[in-house]
Amino acid sequence: MAAVSMTVNGKAVTGDVEPRTLLVQFLRENLRLTGTHVGCDTSQCGACIVHIDGIAAKACTTLALQCEGAKITTIEGLAEPGGKLHPMQEAFREHHGLQCGYCTPGMIMSALDIVRRNGNNLDEHTIRDQLDGNICRCTGYHNIVKAIEAGAKAMAK
Amino acid sequence: MYNFTFHRPTTVRQAAGLLARNPDGKLLAGGHSLLPVMKQRLAQPSALVDLSLVEGMTGVELKGRSVVIGAMTRHADVANSQVLKDVMPGLAAVPGSIGDPQVRNRGTIGGSIANNDPNADYPAACLGLGATIITNKRRIAADDFFTGMFSTALEEGEIIVKVSFPVAKKAAYEKFKHPASGFALVGVFVSKRGPDIRVAVTGAGSNGVFRVKSFEEALKKRFSPKSIEGMSIPATGMNADIHASPEYRAHLVAVLARRALAKAND
Amino acid sequence: MSATGIGAPVRRKEDFRFITGQGQYTDDVTRPGETRAVFVRSPHAHAKIKSIDVGAAKKMPGVIDVLTGAQLATDKIGNLICGWMIHSKDGSPMKMSAHPALAATKVNCVGDAVAVVIAETIAQGKDAAEKVKVDYEVLTAVVDPAKAQAKGAPQIHPDIPNNTIYQWHLGEKKDVDAAFAAAKHVTKLDIVNNRLVPNAMEPRAALADYDAGTDNLTLWNTSQNPHVARLVISAFIGMAPEHKLRVIAPDVGGGFGSKIFIYPEEVVCLWASRRVKRPVKWTSDRSEAFLTDAHGRDHVTHAEMALDANGKILALRARTIANLGAYMSTFSSSVPTYLYATLLSGQYNIPSIYCEVDAVYTNTAPVDAYRGAGRPEATFVVERLVEVAARQMGIDPADLRRRNFITAFPHQTPVIMAYDGGDYNASLKKAMEMADVKGFAKRKREAARNGKLRGMGYSTYIEACGIAPSQAVGSLGAGVGLWESAEVRVNPTGSVEVLTGSHAHGQGHETTFAQLVSERLGIPFENVSIVHGDTDKVQFGMGTYGSRSGAVGMSAIVKALDKIEIKAKKVAAFMLEAAEGDIEFKDGKFTVAGTDKSAAFGDVALNAYIAHKFTGAELEPGLKETSFYDPTNFTFPAGCHICELDVDIETGKVDIVNWTAVDDFGTIINPMIVEGQVHGGIAQGVGQALMEGAYYDAAGQLVTGSMMDYTMPRAHDLPSFHVGLTETKSPSNPLGMKGCGEAGAIASPAAVINAITDAIGTENIAMPATASAVWTALQKLQAPKAA
Ligand SMILES: Cc1cc2nc3c(=O)[nH]c(=O)nc-3n(C[C@H](O)[C@H](O)[C@H](O)COP(=O)(O)OP(=O)(O)OC[C@H]3O[C@@H](n4cnc5c(N)ncnc54)[C@H](O)[C@@H]3O)c2cc1C
Numbered sequence A: 001m002a003a004v005s006m007t008v009n010g011k012a013v014t015g016d017v018e019p020r021t022l023l024v025q026f027l028r029e030n031l032r033l034t035g036t037h038v039g040c041d042t043s044q045c046g047a048c049i050v051h052i053d054g055i056a057a058k059a060c061t062t063l064a065l066q067c068e069g070a071k072i073t074t075i076e077g078l079a080e081p082g083g084k085l086h087p088m089q090e091a092f093r094e095h096h097g098l099q100c101g102y103c104t105p106g107m108i109m110s111a112l113d114i115v116r117r118n119g120n121n122l123d124e125h126t127i128r129d130q131l132d133g134n135i136c137r138c139t140g141y142h143n144i145v146k147a148i149e150a151g152a153k154a155m156a157k
Numbered sequence B: 001m002y003n004f005t006f007h008r009p010t011t012v013r014q015a016a017g018l019l020a021r022n023p024d025g026k027l028l029a030g031g032h033s034l035l036p037v038m039k040q041r042l043a044q045p046s047a048l049v050d051l052s053l054v055e056g057m058t059g060v061e062l063k064g065r066s067v068v069i070g071a072m073t074r075h076a077d078v079a080n081s082q083v084l085k086d087v088m089p090g091l092a093a094v095p096g097s098i099g100d101p102q103v104r105n106r107g108t109i110g111g112s113i114a115n116n117d118p119n120a121d122y123p124a125a126c127l128g129l130g131a132t133i134i135t136n137k138r139r140i141a142a143d144d145f146f147t148g149m150f151s152t153a154l155e156e157g158e159i160i161v162k163v164s165f166p167v168a169k170k171a172a173y174e175k176f177k178h179p180a181s182g183f184a185l186v187g188v189f190v191s192k193r194g195p196d197i198r199v200a201v202t203g204a205g206s207n208g209v210f211r212v213k214s215f216e217e218a219l220k221k222r223f224s225p226k227s228i229e230g231m232s233i234p235a236t237g238m239n240a241d242i243h244a245s246p247e248y249r250a251h252l253v254a255v256l257a258r259r260a261l262a263k264a265n266d
Numbered sequence C: 001m002s003a004t005g006i007g008a009p010v011r012r013k014e015d016f017r018f019i020t021g022q023g024q025y026t027d028d029v030t031r032p033g034e035t036r037a038v039f040v041r042s043p044h045a046h047a048k049i050k051s052i053d054v055g056a057a058k059k060m061p062g063v064i065d066v067l068t069g070a071q072l073a074t075d076k077i078g079n080l081i082c083g084w085m086i087h088s089k090d091g092s093p094m095k096m097s098a099h100p101a102l103a104a105t106k107v108n109c110v111g112d113a114v115a116v117v118i119a120e121t122i123a124q125g126k127d128a129a130e131k132v133k134v135d136y137e138v139l140t141a142v143v144d145p146a147k148a149q150a151k152g153a154p155q156i157h158p159d160i161p162n163n164t165i166y167q168w169h170l171g172e173k174k175d176v177d178a179a180f181a182a183a184k185h186v187t188k189l190d191i192v193n194n195r196l197v198p199n200a201m202e203p204r205a206a207l208a209d210y211d212a213g214t215d216n217l218t219l220w221n222t223s224q225n226p227h228v229a230r231l232v233i234s235a236f237i238g239m240a241p242e243h244k245l246r247v248i249a250p251d252v253g254g255g256f257g258s259k260i261f262i263y264p265e266e267v268v269c270l271w272a273s274r275r276v277k278r279p280v281k282w283t284s285d286r287s288e289a290f291l292t293d294a295h296g297r298d299h300v301t302h303a304e305m306a307l308d309a310n311g312k313i314l315a316l317r318a319r320t321i322a323n324l325g326a327y328m329s330t331f332s333s334s335v336p337t338y339l340y341a342t343l344l345s346g347q348y349n350i351p352s353i354y355c356e357v358d359a360v361y362t363n364t365a366p367v368d369a370y371r372g373a374g375r376p377e378a379t380f381v382v383e384r385l386v387e388v389a390a391r392q393m394g395i396d397p398a399d400l401r402r403r404n405f406i407t408a409f410p411h412q413t414p415v416i417m418a419y420d421g422g423d424y425n426a427s428l429k430k431a432m433e434m435a436d437v438k439g440f441a442k443r444k445r446e447a448a449r450n451g452k453l454r455g456m457g458y459s460t461y462i463e464a465c466g467i468a469p470s471q472a473v474g475s476l477g478a479g480v481g482l483w484e485s486a487e488v489r490v491n492p493t494g495s496v497e498v499l500t501g502s503h504a505h506g507q508g509h510e511t512t513f514a515q516l517v518s519e520r521l522g523i524p525f526e527n528v529s530i531v532h533g534d535t536d537k538v539q540f541g542m543g544t545y546g547s548r549s550g551a552v553g554m555s556a557i558v559k560a561l562d563k564i565e566i567k568a569k570k571v572a573a574f575m576l577e578a579a580e581g582d583i584e585f586k587d588g589k590f591t592v593a594g595t596d597k598s599a600a601f602g603d604v605a606l607n608a609y610i611a612h613k614f615t616g617a618e619l620e621p622g623l624k625e626t627s628f629y630d631p632t633n634f635t636f637p638a639g640c641h642i643c644e645l646d647v648d649i650e651t652g653k654v655d656i657v658n659w660t661a662v663d664d665f666g667t668i669i670n671p672m673i674v675e676g677q678v679h680g681g682i683a684q685g686v687g688q689a690l691m692e693g694a695y696y697d698a699a700g701q702l703v704t705g706s707m708m709d710y711t712m713p714r715a716h717d718l719p720s721f722h723v724g725l726t727e728t729k730s731p732s733n734p735l736g737m738k739g740c741g742e743a744g745a746i747a748s749p750a751a752v753i754n755a756i757t758d759a760i761g762t763e764n765i766a767m768p769a770t771a772s773a774v775w776t777a778l779q780k781l782q783a784p785k786a787a
């Protein structure tokens, strides 16, 4: 076992884990933050995307120990403490960017990273291209693309 | 995943020492090739030596007529490097085409080259530019480095520290993505640096990345798609799987080479 | 239309928990003392189990127990079953093999579970699973169904000759043969409907918890129909009496059919929990899912269409071999029969149809219903034949369709179905306008200048949804009735809970069902909540599949609401001191006809419970009604999809540049949700047509065993879609709804393949039409030049 400490959604957390513990397991099992999902075992679906020091990464392909001292943001950390939704969350609801909701946390975390990298004015082509690491089986992506475009704009306000 | 011990050295020397003490240990860079394999229980390193805190292993620098990239530089940082975009955008396009944004946020050039996946993109750039791989022990020319699928000239305990790419006046990469994995079904890197003309291919060959001498020869007259119009390479030795026949891969090599040449001349 | 009533694009109630990461999927549920199950699976497609040694595994750290099929048999845990009886042409019943949840003597596909490790953690379970020693005697495998039927093929199950489950047929062969003999034109096609892996993004999971104090078992699982799961696990598998077993399907991350079925893993978790007296959880890895989720499609068909000189269709015949895999999954037998051949008339007036289907065992994963189930296969046969016939006869494909559309209803097809309404010309016309068919020739010329071959393809599809009248399906072999139930519970404060037997796993029932109730009772949308997915809360229900939740599930709610209104009027009559017959109910208010005396819905609800205005002899207190709705017919959603695409001549890569869908789903409750269902269906259909396909090698190894090899459609593979609607009400249910969940997946593959073959000028190309396949086809067409 090894000790690990990091900041998750603004809170300092520590844990005692086997070195083989993935970040996604640490979040889901140790911290009971189950909004980060696991949709594959080949690092391809993006259901597990979180931000590590502000940058989107697949929590299923990162060891918890690699995140020693890091700041992690998960889907649970986006809304304001009072419950006010992040504009990107709001956009997903407004544009029906989700159906079963399983891919959604990863989609939203990925969407925020698209905005970080490409700014608030996103065209459809950029969004589709940059969503390469996220798979959704329900929506056909149509409304996810719309939601991200609108959410990015709303974030500029 | 099998269990292992985890180490975070801060110098290359410490890292080398840890590898020496853990003969079944492995270096961990971005983890985006190694961890998936470990998750499938196809690799069982006794120790992981994480390079992320090692100093001096990141960054993209112009040194004379070469671009030198630290082994731990993430794909996204190379793709977005202004230095690189200014002197050789064709090379920046290579990490820019790798996997997806999250993979690019974590994966590193050193890991990619050390891994030498037969469908990886960086090996084509290394071979296609005649790069030099600089380790803690020596300098290895790209032509000698890639020795077959998933195999390289690296010795036990050898650590890639940097990769040095000579700046070519003309360089471009064209990739046809594998529809499922996003790796290169075929990728072709072309470059011209004075008289040195290179055409390197990844994804297609059953023995990993290779150069197409016949194209290089034909391009000596004029570095243009026209020079290889109608030329092809034999399908023997090409990979065959459900996504592409050897004939199709061979055909794509020629198509992508022409497209890359057009881009390089743009 | 009110802002939250029927027809309004109301934003979904369920979204808040999903966008904030608070959904509760099965793997998110934990129980104190929970253990993890890890299955030991066969690496061989076909082998005898000579011995299993669990000794070393049991000694591994964290291991609680290791269980095998022999113990399962000792504990008298029954086999998994297929619940739909099909009879062969000769009258003999289908041949269903035994399917134990853990194989004890023989494995029949890669991934067949042979043992289970129960451990403290997954990692420990996996460590131990590697130590289970299974001695296999490897047998020759067969993966191709035609080969499986051939003489000398490996025998997969004892006593099932030629691995053939049934040889079924539908229609009048004599009539069809006569029509073909007299036909001016015959179009023939060989079609493979490729095998697909459903890949709902949430992997299957099961958490079983045995309570020794009460002897009750609770199962959380990823199910589209928890009551059916409970029934089967209780009545057929004999796990526990129905009243001692509770099944909860919490938030479920997509199903597409694959979570209808009863699987070995949930049975084993229940059994193991009772044995180890601790909760047992199993969550599938994606690679396990590839091997063990029931796959979809996998038909090989030879089809022919006979036409007269004017392009009037005279007859259709098809011969299909359906690969059902190693075992018969829960509803597998019905898919290539009554869900397939009955739709071979498409939107067309075809006088005679004959279809023969052989269902075959192979050493591959079981195959069962996947979005559309049988109907995509039928649509693909019909729409490919029509398109090719039109091209061969030099008739415009839209025109040939029009010449054959059914225009008078009801229409009895030669293959059981009685279409009750629709307007196929209307959807075709609207789609052609939206797709700007007129401007296509110009766009094709422009594309050619960029080295692209542009093509356009139609698919005018029909499906039978709203599954289904119980008597009808009973007569066709179904083991269950296919009605739906609803309970409407009005609380004393006037808020309402609806308990429904439908189950949502992405469809948005919590919103659409509430819209119906809000509109009908005139109460705020926020005051309605929908309860589903728990056998302890909800009366029996049949679940969600076959686009049935609107047409059947909501009809049950309508019926219960009718009863609520009747009862509430009685209460209001006492309150308002009027005759029951004089009470009118509108906009949430009960009024005495012709007066201004009225009572609000909430007051009536309260009075129903306080019961101060009437005696028990006059009226029972309370306001809660239940109904079971059995549909009178299937519903028949239909429409027209048009795909426009470019083929890159140099690489064969296909780019869809425009997609138009015009569908007739009858009454629409929420257009936003309906469009979302269409988008998702199209994506799956395009996936089938262009990129998805499960392949086994000759030894029975799944070559496409992960998302590294099995191509899942991603955002950049698809365009935005243009979706339109036409509306003819279904006469067969009170709301006039038809169902929208499967249309996209049913319509789209034929539209794509029709467009590709149009672009490159060939008759046929197999799915998935990958770049490599299209390029290879182009080579055979001898270097075509862009027009
Ligand atoms: C979903 C997905 C898609 C991908 N798509 C692509 C793609 O399209 N194209 C592509 O090229 N790649 C792709 N990759 C691979 C990706 O680029 C990896 O990041 C890269 O191959 C390995 O880099 P890493 O830093 O992650 O190395 P790691 O996984 O940490 O290490 C890989 C190997 O290299 C060794 N190693 C690491 N660093 C050094 C060093 N400095 N010196 C010596 N040995 C070292 C390790 O011991 C290990 O054996 C993809 C990966 C994933 C998960």
Ligand code: FES
Pocket (backbone or CB within 6 Å): A037, A038, A039, A040, A041, A042, A043, A044, A045, A046, A047, A048, A049, A058, A059, A060, A061
């Ligand atoms: S679970 Fe991380 S990419 Fe699929």
Ligand code: FES
Pocket (backbone or CB within 6 Å): A097, A098, A099, A100, A101, A102, A103, A104, A135, A136, A137, A138, A139, C201, C253, C254, C506
């Ligand atoms: S909403 Fe279900 S997977 Fe995306």
